[in-house]
Amino acid sequence: MKCVKSFIDSNKYNFKVLIDPDQSVATKYNITSIPTSYFIDKDGNILSKHVGDMNINQMKAYIKTLDK
Template identity: 45%
Template sequence: MVKKVIAAVVLIALLGVAIVQAMDKKAEPENVSQEAANMGGLKVGAKAPDFELKTLAGDTVKLSDFKGKKVMLNFWATWCPPCKAEMPAMEEFHKEAGDDVVILAVNIDPHLDVQAFVDENGITFPIPLDAEDIVNETYQVLSIPTTYFIDTKGNIGNKYIGAMNLDAMKQYAKELK
């Protein structure tokens, strides 16, 4: 009899916890598609927020310094496998694009050995370091790598979440005005 009472008390307690949990869930807004909710980040067409960061080389870089140029703004980390996978393609794109497209690959884990990663992979484009996580938060990056393609007027022309290949980089840059 005691076992039945204990089992009933435990069952009622678990049921109570489940009800409280279910009532605590916040409803998703009905006017937001699931795809949009999953993507996060700044939207295509928005003005790209300006920022100022120190690069791995010690230079100061501001996004606004590149107004009038196409910019590929990439967020990455040294520990991220998809980030590592796209770096050779980014380096190739950098060499092919020349002065037509500026690549800014914002590193979000500068406390790790970014210089060794850059040296090991032969990266020659600028690597701004987001030591305070300010730019990452400003651009609302939820998943890395995330790449914003910014047009000559400073607007976000496109956004890509995940590792990109060379052809995708060329196509997104070509679509910019």
């Protein structure tokens, strides 16, 4: 888990990242690929799911599509 925190810190990510060591969340949400990103609104509703890696610019562009 140290390497995950180091990666997050070095990329200056300011969003929450779930660490799921026992895979209970992966099982609950049927996550079959890593990374999988969920975009969740302030009320806890899942707006969208993206399977695969994304850089910060891709994330920003993806979020803009959700604002429409």
